[in-house]
Amino acid sequence: MKINSTIRIIGECVVLVPYKKLHVEKYHRWMMSPDLQALTASEPLSLEEEYEMQQSWLIDNDKCTFIVLDKYLLAEKGSEIEAMIGDTNLFLVDQEDRTRAEGEIMIAEPQFRGQKRGWEAMLLMFRYGIEQLGLKTYQVKIGLSNTPSIGMFQKMHFEETTRSDVFQEVTLECSVSEKWKEWLRENIKHYEIASDEMRNEC
Template sequence: MKLNSDIKIVGEHVVLVPYREIHVEKYHSWMSTEELQILTASEPLSLEEEYEMQKSWREDADKCTFIILDKAKFDKDGDEISAMIGDTNIFIKGSDASTGEIEIMIAEKTARGKRLGWEAVILMLLYGIKEIKLQHFEAKILMKNSISIEMFQKLGFEETSTSDVFKEVTLGKVVSKEWTEFLHKQYFYQIQPH
């Protein structure tokens, strides 16, 4: 998505930056692991296919993706690659483009369990509300990924459907003023040039 191609979102513990070519090799190495393929319901891609996917994320108007950086590491050396810990995405859906399907992946095991994913999702939700003007969010999560399901439920998402075929649950949340204020109270949020 061109909307987010030249900005970064700075939080307290994470920084979200647009997914660029420089990130592809590390991202590809993450997605080459069976664990992340299962958790994200993804098929393995060649490195060449991953570069093509990155271009589509940058150009397609219905896709918004950011790479999640560990802010402490990034502030220390300014190296986005070494600070990469995961990604977060929004797929824009619906005839009126008011629904966003949100995804989060913390790929680096050392970054898990530190609430960095929680913060990254909140920043992404706020970006979706403020900049993309989304009115509704969905999260499709594998039924066995109880950590992600619980996180979205703590954020106010409620189960809307399940699919035994895909072994996933869909959670949804309608945007409201009160919920937006709740998200704002969680973390510092600032958009800066990138």
């Protein structure tokens, strides 16, 4: 989305930045992993196709994409590429009702899994979606074998709505109530929207 192409969201342990050209090569290497392809239900793309995809996501009015950076690694290395650990997305799922979105989170670097980086990145995205995009309902689609991810969203108060044995996938949903927004704020220790100083390298 163009709306998120010039900002970054700063949390306690992660920083979310727009997906830019400089991130593509590392992202492409991640997506060559059969394990990540299986977890994200993705097909491998060529590097050229990945660059094209990055540009299409930048202008797509239905998809909000951020690269997840480890905040401490970014401070230590001073490099977004070295600090990249995953990505997170929101997809608007209904052209008429633009208040419903599907969320996704991927922590690609194994050493950062199980450290609440994915949890924090997803909560930051949910808050951004509510406050900046006017979202009122979230859903996630997760492979039945991905029990850690299912468990994480259940802890976020998502509830199962459908289950497909054919696609080996479960769908969970959460409605944005005042009570849930309060829970969200209580579970986000730091939330700041700042200008993205590298926005020209789109």
